[in-house]
């Protein structure tokens with residue numbers, strides 16, 4: 310007791326001056342990782358994953374993105390006096406330096422690289438790195454927004470250098486704009502950066518003009534930087550899904566990446582003090598599922614933000630459970646995108662239509678009355694002055710509603726627990742004609758799952774696929790929310806195998822994955838059919854098929 314008493318007495322003044330010198334960050338706290346990890350353990354998800362050891366990023370790794378002088382400066386921070394450390398911190402915005410943060414920042418970047426190694430070498434199909442400090446705000450020679458090294462930008466450059474990856478898609482669903490990633494790749498057509506972020510017409514941090522929809526990239530990189538500004542808070546599941554269906558997915562399919570990296574920030578979920586959005590944690594199951602069909606499933610998610618210690622672990626679990634292949638839950642209350650989201654969506658599409666053929670053909674009207682469907686009706690895009698006028702209207706309306714908004718947010722946000730997602734041990738049934746050999750690894754069982762949906766004809770090329778499937782079938786399917794999906798394919802459907810494979814993958818995000826495929830198959834020399842094997846392979850191997 311005596312000892313503790315003395316120690317405390319002696320240390321109190323130091324602690325006080327520490328707090329004086331070092332404002333402690335209230336939201337980027339260690340508990341973010343512990344509650345997320347505990348939730349993964351409690352739900353049994355951790356046991357279904359392999360844990361990959363971390364390593365420190367080397368100087369060479371860090372110099373893939375950052376300058377020598379910045380790295381040398383950060384290297385000195387562990388040895389700085391309190392005053393020097395505070396001085397060093399003040400030169401950057403919203404970042405907190407501690408004598409140990411250099412070590413932690415190297416571990417965060419190194420963890421992302423270990424994940425890239427595991428995915429690119431085929432050791433795992435996909436994965437998630439739970440790291441602190443985050444990375445997407447840090448720039449070539451500057452820390453920013455809790456970020457020291459840009460974990461995901463380093464991972465992208467590393468994948469290109471170490472594995473010859475030609476095209477990397479970075480999806481940033483964090484509620485803040487990852488300006489550090491944008492600056493790193495804005496003239497680089499091999500990296501497509503997509504970010505949505507709270508913007509409120511440049512009123513929200515980091516308050517950059519270049520976070521708006523008309524920053525499309527530079528020189529050779531024009532078209533490869535997509536910013537979706539949220540000019541209002543309270544964005545919901547429908548807003549997120551609409552942007553995926555009508556902007557990100559069509560472009561991503563046209564870009565055809567070899568690797569998908571996710572700046573997985575969960576401050577875009579309900580309850581977050583920074584985002585003030587209303588999307589439920591289970592939406593990340595759908596966002597993850599929709600991305601898993603790209604790049605042959607090679608997906609690395611790296612934690613960025615997420616500051617509500619209830620919705621963060623829920624969102625992390627929804628993401629990891631989907632990465633494990635479990636079907637997504639039925640999406641909660643899809644009631645169509647709000648007017649402000651539609652406005653942003655149209656602005657982004659018009660800014661990018663010159664770069665992407667999938668956006669060229671699809672033109673949409675900005676309906677005066679709020680559109681109550683995930684589908685968008687085709688017509689002329691608003692010209693910029695129409696958009697400006699609408700933004701004015703939106704601002705006036707917004708100022709009027711601001712008070713209401715504050716009162717609403719003043720109450721503690723509450724939301725239902727994400728629904729339990731149980732995946733049967735044997736996941737898929739295969740109905741085969743009697744005389745077709747049963748593929749090895751399947752087993753004959755009597756149980757069955759049956760499903761219902763009519764398949765559109767003739768979307769064999771990317772833009773046809775984008776229009777028919779991504780712009781119509783998928784939003785329709787989400788909105789219709791069937792409990793059953795039936796995919797029917799006849800040899801004359803004109804669907805090439807890869808489109809067919811994508812289709813079956815994407816539509817598993819609907820009806821909790823309950824899908825039946827009816828195929829009139831072509832014969833192969835040894836019986837069976839190339840399409841059936843392709844499908845078997847794609848759907849995660851033969852071991853989970855039931856054969857009738």
Ligand SMILES: CC(O)(O)CCCCCNCCCN
Nearest residue numbers: 403443454455485514613614
């Ligand atoms: C990884 C991340 O994007 O979540 C970091 C967000 C930093 C936000 C800084 N807040 C600034 C508030 C200004 N008073």
Ligand SMILES: [Zn+2]
Nearest residue numbers: 483484485614
């Ligand atoms: Zn954030």
